[in-house]
Amino acid sequence: MNWKTTGIVISREYLNKVKKKSFIWTTLLVPILVAGLTIGIMVAMMNTKEKTKTIAVVDESGIVLPYLTDTETIHYQPLSGIPLDSVKTNLASYGFDGVLAVGPLDSLEKTVPADLYSPKPFGMDLVDNINGRINRAVEDYRIASYNIEGLDQILKDVKANVRLRSFTVSDSGEEKISEAGVYSILSMILGIFLFMFITLFGGMVMSSVIEEKSSRVVEVLVSSVKATELMFGKIIGIALVALTQFLLWIVLSVAIISVAGALIGFDSLMGSNPTEMVSTMGGMDAEQIEAMTAQLSNDSELGTVVSTLASVPWLQLIGLFLVYFVFGYLLYASMFAAIGSAVENEGDTQQLQLPLTIPLLLAYMIALYAFKAPDSSIAFWGSIIPFTSPIVMISRLPFGVPTWEILLSIALLIATFVLMAWVSAKIYKVGILMFGKKSTWKDLWKWIKQD
């Protein structure tokens, strides 16, 4: 390699991309969007409580009404002296949002009929709340009908309230309180970002190769630059673009979040429940997590989150993120470059691109699964096999991965990159000067075998 000409290629590629308006815009907008979304979700979760609804109650059973105590969002109002039918049809004029009609107690079945009327359908929360209260009333009525002495005390004693606290124990025996939700979010964010970066910047290398080929600049270039210098110059130039963007994103995001955090109030932000966010995103069993966090959050939830975040080895995580990004990108970018060299316009890439998109998507899916079972065998192998390892390993990292696994996967990744770079360079050398014919995988294989 002639580093002087390679350097000229690198600097053109870098400056050309960095000076583009689209680069400047994405660099500015993405952190604003991400920060806005994060803050938005948190604020939204703090304010999911509905505005207070007034429900008129006609209780003919006589057992339900005492259980209908007002909550923050529901105000129950016993109805007297007005016939149900006239209320039903004139809810608005009476100032009610709905009317609950509980029929007379069926002493045989030991149950009550209950109907809820409203001009607009109610939300799940409200309906569940009312239903739960009626059920409790009926349950209590049934239990009472057994006439067991000292039942109240028995029930009180039976009621369990175990709090599960999880700790991570280091080799030195140091215990740290941990919060699964925090790790899961981190794991997912890291995996998604790495996937996005590799796809985005790998694709950028490919379009840049195609641009050079389809505009025929390449014929002039190869007389003064070797094809391999051109290819690696391009790949390195765009890697530098990615790192620049990455750095700017971190700086801007931190700045925006801390400014916005200060404005909105940091405490209330941190008070929202990270596990809840994960469950909505990951589609986990919401109730299960709910139960767990409800107990965890009994005492200082903020404390748990903060101490969990503090226990994350940030420097190691960011360092490894960079390592996996750089080598994962290099691996895929060199293959994207080879594919770009074999076509004359972006439209023709579909078929050739498939063998690259499949492992990337697979890695993405394993990564999203990794936070549920970070040490499962699929996550383990996914993080060792080079084509999926960058994305899967980075999403396993927050849960702690043995050093030998990390070293093994990095070593394999680098070895694979060297091999693929060599293969890609061979394809690239022939491909960029091959015009007028649509290339297939068979052609590419032929070019690899050529000396």
Added chain:
Amino acid sequence: MAIIECKSVCKNFGQKVALDHVSLEIPEGRIFGLLGPNGAGKTTLIRIINRITIPTGGEVWFKGRPITQDDVARIGYMPEERGLYRKMKVGDQAMYLARLKGMTSAEATRELKSWFVRFGIQDWWDKKVEELSKGMAQKLQFITTVVHKPSLMILDEPFSGFDPVNAELIRQEILRLKDEGATIILSTHNMESVEELCDDIALINKARLVITGGVNEIRRQYGNNNVELVWTDASGRHTEVLPRETDGASTLRTFLEKDGVQINSYKELMPRMNDIFIKLVTEGEE
């Protein structure tokens, strides 16, 4: 001495023969025309000289030794399919190509600015290439090919896309570069510019070399050795075609000695390159 020597160069693309044992010498410091109909193999030969395509057989020598990548890196090459980065600024683009050819930033800026002034395009420096018309882009391409003062330039169809005024400008620049000592290989269909510019030519047809040599020798070879004499006497203007050398000169002398006769012109009659081209190519068809 020959700057480029092709020794029995062959190229096959699968079953198709693109060049069949082509041997020719390109003398230094002259303009060499590479002629031939479309698809004859001119561009393949140019690509082989530039080491873009590897020949199936034969060798290319540069100044008496096999050509190397370093030699090629200094050649100024303008391919037939013009190529520039559409989204790049004209100045950045020219600087990039000049620096790849080994110029320093300062050198490249100075030389490019003076070329831009000479071509009257100094306002384009900050324009994007995609804003240029075809002729404008051609000018830029020409400048980027020659800015590093290469000792050998290969121009594939340099006049296509130019209006007559700009074609003349390019023609003058090519002659000027030759005067400065450069060798220029010119591939073209424009036979008038061959007559005007080229010292030597090679004609390739159907992958084979048909003829190579000096332009004047070839024209003479295909002419019928006549001279044309134009004179005026009392009865008016006369034109007469005479065989050369045998009694042409004596005829002229007799005319000169006559009274009241004025010689207007006496010149060798040479066939047009265009006619020779058509003759040689159609002969090959038979």
